[in-house]
Amino acid sequence: MNASAYRRRLLNSSMAFGASVAAASLVFATPTLAQDVGTAGQPDPATQSDEAAQVDDVVVTGSRISRQDYQATSPIVTVTQEDFQATGSVTIDTLVNDLPQFVPSVNSSSNNPSNGGQANINLRGLGTQRTLVLMNGRRVVPSNSDGTVDINLLPTPLIQNIEVISGGASAAYGSDALAGVANFILNENFEGVQFDAQYGVTDRQDGVSESYALTLGGEIADGRGHLVLSLGHSSRDQIFNRDREFSAISGPSGTTPLGSTTFDSTNLPSQTLVQSYFGDGALTNTGQFGFNNDGSVFSYVRTLNFDSPGGIDYDGYANPGVGDYVYNTGPLNLNQLGLNRWNAYVGGRYEINAGAEVYANLLFTEYDSANELAASPAAGNVPATGFRVPVTNPFISADLAALLASRPTPGGSFLLNKRFNALGGRRANENYNVYQSTVGVRGDLVGLRDWTYDVYAQYGRVLRTSVQSGNVSRSAVQRLLDAADGGASLCAGGFDWYGETALSAECATYIGRTAQNVTEQEQSVVEATLQGSLLELPAGDLRFAGGIQYREDVFAFRPDASLAQVNPVVVRPDGGSVGGSEIAGFNPGQPLVGDTNSVEYFLEVLVPLLSDLPFIQQLDLNLGYRLSDYSTVGYVDAYKADLDWEITDFLRVRGGVQRAVRAPSVGELFAPVNTSFPSVGTVSATGISGDPCDIRSSYRTGPNAAQVRDLCLAQGISASAIDAYVFTNNQVPGITGGNPDLVEETSDSFSAGLVITSPYDNAWLSGFSASIDYYDIEIENVIGTIGASAQLQGCFNARGENPTFDPNNGYCALFDRDPLSGNVNQAREVNGNLATLKTSGIDAQFDWNFVLADIGAPDWGNLNFNVVVGWLENRERQDAPGGPFTNRTGTIDSVFGNTFPEWKSLASVNWSHGAFGLGARWRHVGEMTQFGTTNELDAANYFDINGSWDLTERVSLRFTVNNVGDEQPIVYSPGVQANTDPSTYDTLGRRYSVGLTARF
Incomplete structure (x- = not known):
């Protein structure tokens, strides 16, 4: 057995034993009344005894040091279980994405692109892989090859609050915390029995959601x-x-x-015949031509001679003779993904003696989700992946045969584009099976003043099984096309590809493929920490924390054999080629197996500099350093220096600088080359989206039109096609892959802020508090790819990237063109260390609460106001050293996680009186400009209401109405999906939920 396998086996055995002990001990627990929870998840003072009310040492997110009254020196926002319940959602990411600190990413509406139903969070819009997710201050096993965590795994019923800090936190927690940390804190001190149920539905009577939870907790062994x-x-x-x-x-x-077909630019039919057939002297023969059910041919450009078959209009976009014909895939895609999830969590602790307390916990989650797309498309405009139809095929109509016969080489085959509706939609059913367990011992170092230790081992595993249906075998389809009888000898009826296709059950089985992919991720962590007071200084205790951590991540992706199959490319006698990826439908994939590990040493000191002086009630300096030895990039280090200056009882200044690192992940390093189909949009009025070589784009009609034309010719568009070239699709073929030569990312962040607590006893003002923080984060050696849209824009000098329109420019070298059609053939979105990513802005939070009776109003209860506002000062990305910075501030794009409003806020007001409560929320997303265009999108405002009623001391009801005004999402084209960004804008409309909580 190798060392890695031994470590995993040891961890598994230890944690299984610990979890078994904890579960068995529960039988002897004596439940008591569930403890009320107050602000920030702390016990309500009204329910505490004098002894219980004593202040314990606390640890804040972002630090390893514990101390009484310790406060965060980094910008921090805290939300509670009550805030989550006010969303009416069954997944916690709904609340997180409402916060200004987050740019929404993959979530419940992410169908295409999709991440299999996961919920990923993206702090500061710097990437989900750069947001470190913790549970009770410890890492959560990732669910993706880039290290991203799926927060669907977390036990939602036990989350008592979430603490979010911005800026690098690698000194405290290690790799991945470049943007900051989201720490999900569970209520492991819960006592009693609690049952919770919730039901929700939209105003359109769909999207039903339900949740049920049972929580039990109590003391064992006489309180030990x-x-x-x-x-x-x-x-x-x-x-x-x-x-x-x-x-x-x-x-x-x-x-x-x-x-449809796009005739080869080197073997075009007669221009005179094409114009005569369609009765349009302006129509060129280099466009895309489709096949009507009656045997006629129609033009996709201006939709000439289109015959809507059987009254079914596949278009929906352009009327005949007005615009280009395209297929409407929208209705067949999901707006909201389904979910069926089970969570279980057991945690326990037992004090052996004053110097040792053992603890263990086990998290288990299993859930199912799915995404669904329109039927599989197979495009013949991609060499070695499309289809070629020989002129001997029996299903060629007389009209098409006449056009083919007019070509210089009439016997040559032609390209075929086809969507296989006869097989139904493409659906990927996802199953996740997850567990994570921790076993540890902690306690006081007897004989040493307030020194404590903590040693634990943790193991987590995610098993993801994806079953895909609706895929098509390219080789099987090509065999049917090549058969002299159209494939009738291979399956009943053969393959009639002309117009709508009704396949027999035998032919559907012959070309259809179901695939199963399996992904397995494991993470092992062993850590030991020591912390306490080194000595007493005039301004307070000099405190120290330090430790060592070993971490290992193992990732394995095992695709279905058909998805990994690549057929040899065969060049046909007529010059066309077939072969390549065997599957059309879901993207093909190659196996990936890899692992990384690190040994890390960290220390932190809290230095009290001054105290009890004029304007310096307390001044503390917090210093931290971490040295990490990674198996991939070697030694890297991270550090921090934070200052906490308590000027008076009511005014505090905080801030600091941090250096953070992120080592490349398994997927970023070792991912094999895979086929992809990135979106580039359609040609817009400005021409920024789509293919710049399109004769209708602003590139071809602008001041540099001649240079653009020359560049298009140099890339391979033929001289006969250059002045008639159009691009009618919204995707191009591409490849993705890893890079074993990657180095670590580094970030430098700076933050400074004020915290104000009201010094007044006045009833109006005593409950007021506020904070305002400035942040500035800059990441270098950013690991990522230059997307297909950015490649085209950079190559054609959209923002000064290629002023000489050089075909050898770095952006131009990232893609090829098909010499037959002129279309982009291969956009290489392969990982590399790009240049720089920068963001800066201001967060502000305001809280104000008061008792109505205390301000002279009738005794009608309490009012609480809360406002969290984010202002984005700057968001820039540089793809190559020395290259231009692209400013994304205040813009929205067609890619998830690229929505950057200048202003975003979440505000709430809550009233409570006795057994009743009523609240309202205002979600605001500021106006934005569609990136690369002058299209302005209005601000979005959504209003929610919620209420509660304590029927008895132990049973309470609640309700929510979200999006009270039934506001529709902001639509734009091309959107991320569904004509909008569903992660940013509300796509469900008005919806309701009711819930019940019973405590015993």
């Missing part, structure tokens, strides 16, 4: 130990785009169920 157990189930129904008016027509595609 404590156990808590939580069981939860939640579900969410799927909603299709067709169920909402704004998304019913969306997702334009040039590959349709009718089938």
